[in-house]
Amino acid sequence: MAEEFDNLLNPEFDEQPLFTTKKRKKLIGLDDLFNDHKKKQDKTKKGKSKAVKTRNVCESDDDDDDANETASKLTEALQNFKKTISEVDEDIGALNDIGREGISSNWGLQVFGTQRSPSPLAVPHLEGCSLLQNSMNNVLDALLDDSSQMGETFLEGLLLNGWLSKLVITRGHLEESIGKWTVNLLLYSSEESLMASACDFWCAIFCNEADAPVVKVEWLPGFVELNRALDSFGFQMHLPKKISSPADPTLDSSNHRGPPTNIRTWIKLANACFQVRRRYLALSKQEAEELIGMLICLFLERKLLGLTGALHDCLLSAIYFFEEKEWSSSCEKVAKSIADRIPRDLNCLRAVDSILGVDTRSKQLRSVVASQFLASFYTELQVTDAKDLLKFLLSNNLKDKNCNFSKIYLCLVLTENWLLFRTETGPLVNELWRSFIHKCSIQISNTNYRPFAQEIRNRASYLLHSTVRG
Known part of the structure; x- marks a missing residue:
């Protein structure tokens, strides 16, 4: 114990004490x-x-x-x-044909070709008209100074501010020289202000208030002037000949190809001529029938899509130009003229659709036009009876690889319009029609990619659903 105690006290252990370590x-x-x-x-x-x-x-x-x-x-x-x-x-290349078919099946015709030099009416000397001689003689003598050019300038001022029509209506007399001069401006002027003012002038003369005195008109514009103007515009569907190729906007981008701006005022003038039969005989019955065919052709020009509303108004006026006893025969003639002018492709459907069918006469015309197109498809059948046509359509085998689906589609839509707007259909016709659209909806599969196959199937399914629901 003493030894251990000594070791603890030894300085050598101070460097590493137990607790410090x-x-x-x-x-x-x-x-x-x-x-x-x-x-x-x-x-x-x-x-x-x-x-x-x-x-x-x-x-x-x-x-x-x-x-x-x-x-x-x-x-x-x-x-x-x-x-x-x-x-x-049966051909993998059919997919390419589908694309080409879709392009070639668009509606649209090149109704207007190259514009021709206009042939305006010969206008008698304006300085000789009584309107200038009898109105404000002292002032006019100073202005005119025996110059026809100054007389025309003065009349243009009256026309632009609307005073010319007021003077004519107040006097109750429209002279031949002023009438022809304003029609020339309406149809051939390149200045839109003069063209529009001349159109307003004739609309004011023709559409004067019913209780106002009738203005004595020495000369009336009519079919000759409208037809001559269309010729100068390049209109190329006068004769009953079919144009098989649709309009191609890339053919010619020249500014000389129609239609010109004047086609707008042409439509308005034609509309006014149709409306004034009870006051002025601007058109004969035969001329009115011819003009309706021309109007339907204008619906096929894609460049006139912006004027569709004006064309519809004009067509409605044309339909009601005829008296009740004249309408049935004229309707048949108009429908045949339309079927003769327009090719049997999607353009014929566009022609039918352009007749809105909002009133009795329009519905009748639409039905007869569709019937005429169907007759042109099956000339050998002499289609006049809906039962025979539907039986023939039912005989087509839609599963046949040689079945012409494009023709079936056109016939489906045309038959729909023919029957829809007919005044009467019997129960047998209705049953045959339901059978046909039912066949079209079930015999074409949703994997059939041939041209018009799905269009037929979808339209028939819609019509079938509408028929059953109705």
Whole structure:
């Protein structure tokens, strides 16, 4: 015990006392623990990085396998699709034909060709008209100075501000020279202000109030003037000849190709001529029939789409130009004229649709025009009876690869219009019609990609649903 006590008191042990040594070991241990912790973190990060790289490599290999498998499935599906198309159309090239068919089947005709030099009316000397001589003689003498050009300038001023029509209506007399001069401006002037003012002048003369005195007109514009103007505009559907090719806007972009701006005022003048039969005989019955055929042709010119409303108004006035006892025979003649002018493609459907069918006469004309087009399709059948036509259409095998779907589609739409706007249809006709549209809706599959196949199927399904619901 004494020896152990001496050792404790020995100065050599002062450098490493028991309690001090334990305290220092504790401090050093914390540093080591911190360093070890950092090393473990670094090792863990490196391990995770290697694991991610390994997993990415594995997943990349899996993705490549999946991509190859997906590509193989897509290739197989595409081959099956091509095989299906080939079985339906028996020619894989039919898909290309579908595209060409869609382009060539658009409605639209080049109704106007190259514009010709206008042949305006010969106008008597304006300075000799009584309107200039009797109105404000002193002022006019100073203005005119025996010059016809000054007289025309003065009249243009009256025309532009609307005073010319008021003077004529007040006097109750329209002279031939002023009438022809204003019609020339209306049909051939290149100045839109003069052209529009001349149109307003004639509308004011023709459409004067019913209780106002009738203006005595020495000369009236009529079919001759309207027809001559269309000739100068380049209109090329006068004669009953079919034009088989649709309009191609890339054929000629020349400014000399019609229609000109004057076609707008031409339509308005024709409309006024149709409306004034009870006051002025501007058109005969035969001339009115001819003009209706020309109006329907104008609906086929895509450049006139902006004037569709004006054309509809003019056509309605033309339909009611005829007296009740004249209408039935004139309706047949007009329908035949239209069928003779227009080719048997989608243009004939456009022609039928241009007759709105909002009133009794329009419905009748629409039905008869559709009937005339159907008759032109089957001239050998002499189509006059709806039952015979429907029986013939039902005899077509829509599953036959040689079936002409484009013709079936045209006949489907035309027959729809023929029957829809007829005054009376019997139960047998209605039953045959339902049978036909039912056949069209079920005998054409939704995988049939031949031209017009889906158009027939969809339209027939819609008509069948409407018929059953009605």
